[in-house]
Amino acid sequence: MHADLTQQSIRTDLAIEAREMLIGEVEREIPGVAVQSEDFTDFQVTRVQITTPEAEKRMGKKQGQYTTLEVPGLRQKNTELQEMVARQFTKELLSMVQLAEDSSVLVIGLGNWNVTPDALGPRVVKDLLVTRHILKLQPETLGEGFRAVSALAPGVLGITGVETGEIIQGLVEKTKPDLLIAIDALAARNLSRLHTTIQIADTGITPGSGVGNRRLAISEETIGIPVIAVGVPTVVDAVTIADDLTSHLLAAIMEQAGPQSPVFKVVQSIAESDKRTVMAEILNPYGGRLMVTPKEIDTLIEDMARLLAGGINAALHPAIGREESTKYLH
Numbered sequence: 001m002h003a004d005l006t007q008q009s010i011r012t013d014l015a016i017e018a019r020e021m022l023i024g025e026v027e028r029e030i031p032g033v034a035v036q037s038e039d040f041t042d043f044q045v046t047r048v049q050i051t052t053p054e055a056e057k058r059m060g061k062k063q064g065q066y067t068t069l070e071v072p073g074l075r076q077k078n079t080e081l082q083e084m085v086a087r088q089f090t091k092e093l094l095s096m097v098q099l100a101e102d103s104s105v106l107v108i109g110l111g112n113w114n115v116t117p118d119a120l121g122p123r124v125v126k127d128l129l130v131t132r133h134i135l136k137l138q139p140e141t142l143g144e145g146f147r148a149v150s151a152l153a154p155g156v157l158g159i160t161g162v163e164t165g166e167i168i169q170g171l172v173e174k175t176k177p178d179l180l181i182a183i184d185a186l187a188a189r190n191l192s193r194l195h196t197t198i199q200i201a202d203t204g205i206t207p208g209s210g211v212g213n214r215r216l217a218i219s220e221e222t223i224g225i226p227v228i229a230v231g232v233p234t235v236v237d238a239v240t241i242a243d244d245l246t247s248h249l250l251a252a253i254m255e256q257a258g259p260q261s262p263v264f265k266v267v268q269s270i271a272e273s274d275k276r277t278v279m280a281e282i283l284n285p286y287g288g289r290l291m292v293t294p295k296e297i298d299t300l301i302e303d304m305a306r307l308l309a310g311g312i313n314a315a316l317h318p319a320i321g322r323e324e325s326t327k328y329l330h
Helices: 015-025 053-059 079-096 120-126 132-137 164-175 238-257 262-272 275-282 297-316 318-327
Strands: 033-039 044-050 064-070 104-109 148-152 179-188 197-201 227-237
Touching (some): 015 044, 015 064, 015 197, 044 053, 064 079, 079 197, 104 120, 104 164, 120 227, 120 297, 132 148, 227 238
Antiparallel strands (some): 044 064, 064 197
């Protein structure tokens, strides 16, 4: 009998992590999941394709393509690296979408702008080049190489009293874009992936799923047009961190004191029980849903928002893409 991630309480929005957890616990390869990795000097690109209903169930992710850029150096102020990653992000985004020259695109920045770890989407929208109104009123101002792009940060249910998905449905019905790009903050399984990882998916997104607060899904099935989801992990579940700590502690005691140590037996009894339930009870004052984010979150969000906005601008506007492609030639 195969395990699947839908039966587990480990929170991750990253397909690459879902696959890693299954490989670690079950087998080396997962039927219905194709993986391709490409190594660059300072980062790695991993493309995960989920092709069968069985694989969808076991991974806990919809069938489709998930591309992940892992860039450990993104936490540092490295402008050259950020530019390299932005260019690669543009390429990966364009490989997922089929856009005609006259295609129109709606970009939605999901999240709560009043909560910094959840403000990635609204911050990206702030830096986008929106052109729909200009192309309608004064197209000669821009010239060639620009598509009709509109953008909105609709807020969250707690602010507006309206489901974000309902707002988007109404907006799509009225403005009739050809493509929707949704940007959101994600939850990761691994601390090392916070603010160093970008995921692009052609399966849509469920706002709030990373923090256990699932809303109406935003996907082609619900919206009626193709949806590309772009996300960056900004938080990790505290229960997951405690879970990892227990495992590392058990390994360290085993190495230094051996399996007969009383301390080892105590920690082992915790590890072999339903430890996530125990840790959730410890975190009960927070409803068992305490999320952890880095202290330099403000700077990290701003840097990542600029990177994503630059990459999306270059992908959606060929004129900007051409400029970027020649800017770095020597």
